[in-house]
Amino acid sequence: MRIAPDELPERARAVLPGGNTRSTVFVPPHPPYAVAGEGCVVTDAQGHRVYDCNNNYTSLLHGHARREIVEVATETLARGSAFGLPTESEIELAELLRDRTGLTRWRFCNSGTEAVMMAVRVARAVTERSRIIRFEASYHGTYDGVVAASATGVPGAVEEQSVILPQADGAAFDAAMRQHGHEVAAVLIDLMPNRAGLRPVPRDFVDHVRARTREYGSLLVVDEVITFRLGVGGLRQRYGVAADLTTLGKVIGGGFPVGAVGGSVDVMKAFDPLGDGVVSWGGTFSANPVSMRAGATALRLYGKSEVDRLNALGDRLRQELADSGLPVSGFGSLIRLLVDDPTVTWWALYREGVLAGTNGLLALSTAMTDDDVTEIGTRVRAAARAST
Ligand SMILES: Cc1ncc(COP(=O)(O)O)c(C=O)c1O
Incomplete structure (x- = not known):
């Protein structure tokens, strides 16, 4: 079926509020529509490459359609996509994940x-406290309990x-901590x-938070969804800091939906249906x-040398x-362009042939060569000139 690109925003607005189903990918007046991705290149409905x-907001470590991931996903899918077992x-x-992080218990x-949400629930269950300390402007997803205090639709009690x-x-x-420490279930931090x-x-500061949380019996939750x-x-x-719980997502699904909580045996036993089973989560x-399986394949293809290569490419570009x-x-491998007008910059980058996050975030993938990164740098500079 041929896509009529000009009609897509209009069709979207007729069935999705403002034509949008994911606030984080919206750019006014409307974003372009993706049609396909291959390696580090995306083609949109207008044929623009x-x-x-962006790599789906940092989640695609290997870019698009990496052969090993396509193979494992296809093979798994052919044997059943999900089971009641x-x-x-x-x-x-x-x-x-245990071998990579040293955290010994996981839940997906x-x-x-x-x-x-799961980390907060288990922290509250384990400590029998309810308060959560978190830090201004840190994003931890869209759960009521962690959005900005000013967010509408969140009850005052939350x-x-x-x-x-x-x-x-x-x-x-x-x-x-002096005021609330004994009521604090967890401190939630993104490094x-x-x-x-x-x-x-x-x-x-991170070491200090670790020491104080221990002193007050609060858990330290390190949100590593992006990092x-x-x-x-x-x-x-790299910080060498011990976490009671860590939250993961994005890259550990190899491009498919995923999230995970990892922690020590003592904390995670709250999920154990053979134990007290205080936390039930389906x-x-x-x-x-x-x-x-896609996630496991993506991680196996991302050992120390690949991590180092990608980080070095990012350091060079930055x-x-x-x-x-x-x-x-x-x-x-994560870079942010600190721009005054993210929308103007986003479109300038896009016109130059670079897809960024809507706030100027750039995430590299292993599909990129040295030359690709040099070319990306040239285009980012051209976009910056065009948007000033
Ligand atoms: C640090 C952090 N935590 C949590 C989330 C939420 O993850 P998701 O979008 O998969 O719900 C994000 C998403 O960008 C994030 O960056």
Whole structure:
């Protein structure tokens, strides 16, 4: 069937509010429609080809249609996409995650949002407390309990359970712990929060939070939904900080829907149906074998040398952009262009043939060569000139 590109936004507006079903991919007046992806290139419905530096919001480690992932997903699908029984695939992915992170117990779900919901639930169950401390502008998905305090549609009673503190402010953190510490179930932290500027949180602050949470009996939840790609065992491993729980998503599904919570035996036993079973959590598609096996394949193809190569490519691109006078932040394969008008920049990049995140986030993939990254840098600079 031929797609009539000009009709798509109109058809969408007739059935989806504002033509949109995913707030994070909306750019006014309406985004282009993707038709296909191959390696690091996406083709849209107009036939325009762009370097994919969005990679479905950082989740596609290997770009599009990586042969090994297509093969495993197709083969798995042909034997059944989901069952009312567990499959070996969930054990396999949990073993891989254990080996990479050192966290010994895992539980799967379908998104990063759900992983955060599960982590908060289990932290509250284990500590028998309800408050959560989190940090301003850090994004943890769309669950009521972790969105901005000003978000409409969230009951005041939910909002009151959160204490939202400035990023990396030791004094504010200590004051909040003195006031609420004995009621705090968990401190939720992203070590390089994208929406707060994609800057690594200072190590001494993270160590301080770890020490204080231990002192007050609160759990430390490290949200690695976006940062897991930065190290074999995530960014947390580079910090050398121990987490009571970690939340993952995105890259561990090999391009398919996924989320996971990992933690120590002591904390995660709250999910154990043979134990107290205090936390019951279902999910019709949780741990479906297509996501599990595609995810395991993607991770196997992303060992230390691939992680290092991709991070080095990102470091080079970030440095080159900074040397050209562009304000940039990030670490390794994640780069953020710190722009005044993200929409203008997004379209300028797109016209130059670079697909970015709507806030200027660039995520590289292993499908990119050195030359691709050089070319991306040239195009980003051209877009920056065009948008000023
Ligand atoms: C740090 C972090 N946590 C949680 C989420 C939510 O993940 P998902 O979009 O899969 O629900 C995101 C999504 O970008 C994220 O960046």
